Amino acid sequence: MLHTRLAALDAQPLDSGESWLVPALLAAALAGSAVLALVARHPLVAAALLLSTAVAAGLSWAARRRSARLVPVTVSTPDIALVGSALALSPDPAALTDGEGSLVTANEAYGQRFAGAPRPLDLGANEAALAELGSARALAWRDGQGSIDDVATPSGPARVEVQRVGALGDLLLWRFPRPQRDFLAVLKGRATGPEGEILGRNGVLSAVTGPHGELLAANRLLRERAGVADDFAGLTLGELLQQDDDGRVRLSTELEANRPLRLLHIPIDAERSGQAGLNLLFDTPEAASLSNGANLQALLDILPVGLALVDRDRRFLTTNKAFRTAGGLGDGGIPAYPGDLVVKEDKAAVADTVRRNTRGPAMSSDLAVRLVHNPGEPVALTIAGLRGLGDPVVLLLLKDNSEEAKLKRQIAQATKMQAVGQLAGGVAHDFNNILTAIIGHCDLMLMRHTPGDSDYDDIQQIKSNSNRAAGLTRQLLAFSRQQTLRPQVLQLPDVVSEVSHLLKRLLGETVTLHVKHGRDLGPVRADPGQLEQVIVNLAVNARDAMQDTGNGQLTIQTYSVPANQVAELGSEILPVADYAALSIADTGCGIPANVLGKIFEPFFTTKEVGKGTGLGLSTVYGIVKQSGGYIFADSKVGQGTTFVIYLPVHREEAGAEKAPAAPKAPQEETWGSGTVLLVEDEAMVRTVAERALTRQGYTVVTANNGEEALEIIERGDPIDLLISDVVMPAMDGPTMVRHARTLRPDVPVLFMSGYAEEQLRNSIDIDHVAFLPKPFSVQELAEAARKVLAQE
Structure with a gap:
């Protein structure tokens, strides 16, 4: 307007x-x-x-x-904004032009239908259409209005109506009315499409009729029950139905089946279209029985739970799709009796429970049975008696819980590994305190003895064994993913090359080593020393597995696994990403299937007593997981074992610059001066650390716990360095340091702990602190103290 x-x-x-x-x-x-x-x-x-x-x-x-x-x-002059607001109220595309056809304004529907909103005179898709638009403009300018039917436009044929408007008659209003929807055509498409199938699965017969009752479309269920072909030209719905004297309707093909129907007719326009509309046919309650089962079967197949009905003779009446899938029946026929689904040992229990539910009062029972197609996985079978449906009927409920059981096992395994990892970390922490005291006392004794003394070799042997024990604690920390790693950006072929000379000596003369490297391997970020330990552990296990096979072969291979190939591996654990893979395969005796799932558990070993600690593969697992990678094992008895490690390809961030490596202080620069506050709850560790620091020239003040350390700090005594344990009773080290920083903001701090540095840094939100992992020697403690003071 x-x-x-x-x-x-x-x-x-x-x-x-x-x-x-x-x-x-x-x-x-x-x-x-x-x-x-x-x-x-x-x-x-x-x-x-x-x-x-x-x-x-x-x-x-x-x-x-x-x-x-x-x-x-x-x-x-005309208010164009007001005109545009008025045009926006029209759902049809509309535009206002001057007498020459230049566009003044248009509504949003016009811009959506015609991209770019050109002049109405330019909407013709060809020369004939352009001429028709020009004729409509001339006619409207002369007579006041003009129109064209089905003019060709870029968005399809359209009707155009042009009217001369304005108080001075100098404007033209162009309208493009949208065509009216053919509801009959829409109903035909729905009746033969997915909507008609949904109605059919629920036992509803649907048909679309024309103005004179002619049959235009019907869903598959109606065609099957009425016995008509897909082409029903000239057929009316009335010819398919027969009405009784009592007004009930039946299909002509089901007169003897006693299946009355209820007809619901939904007309499109009763005044103009006659009988055209949608017709729905429902089975009446008299037709709903368990014997015919047409709509019952459709409803059962929709349910996600496996259901089956058994008659009084203990034979199957019907089963739904979920029951056949869970029972391993597939598309084949169902057995005669429920007992045929289970193994021989469970047949009697199932048959007896079904018999009692068919003869006695209604009840329900739950049985744990094993199916014939999968006897290794027990499933729950519920058997319940149904009453009030005519003949006594028994209902069976069966659920395929194989995936659920698999998930439960995975969760249980992960929980067990986590619990053992926490236990291993705690044991390693306490054991590190003991080893710190032993190694420290050995260092102090070696300062008083020189090579050649009678006790020198014994002290060295004690220290050597202590270092071996320290290696064992590192393995425990590696399994619990609490080991301090020093990751670097490296190439897998370089790591394999570094360790291959050592492997040749470890494998001996009876094992042949083959090394293969793929192309285009991306860099990975890992600790090279720990990665070498992974390769050595797997190689040693492979050597032991090939001792009884004669001349064995160990193949180490590196290759690239791009992201588009990860999905082809079929692993639900491995995320989609680019990986550099390391494969270690042997020709040994192999690992049985019942053992393969336990090989990464700590202290689990198949070797003889005294020949293995059971920490080799658990250490490998811990290092790989802590490096962000994944490890998989595949083995067949008598054919060998293959371990594959997937490490994600490291991507350098744009603009990131590598920080220069800090210069390492010379080993002899351990002497220092100043006052050190040493806080340690373990007396043996505190004694060793105090003596070691005193020998290096420091004045040492000791505290047994955090509260005592704060009392010393509050006295105002000069403190040049604060060395503290992390885990202590009552007040731990980080809490004590936070309070100390309020009194001495600039005091340097050196933490000692048997836990991993990365784990501590993530849990301790304190700036400018250094870490010294336990166990440590006297020399390492002196170097760490000297380094912290030098930085300050």
């Missing part, structure tokens, strides 16, 4: 100086007529002259009056 603001054109009165003109003309005409009458002495001539003069004066006055009414006042 167009709104235009124009001033009204109203009649203006004659000026006061011009109001005498008409009477003067009439007076002159009368005077002239009188003179002529006197001169000519002819009254008719005078009367004619008088009449003509009066008519001329009247016409002159009317013309003057008309010209005065056509004088316009000020006219304002």
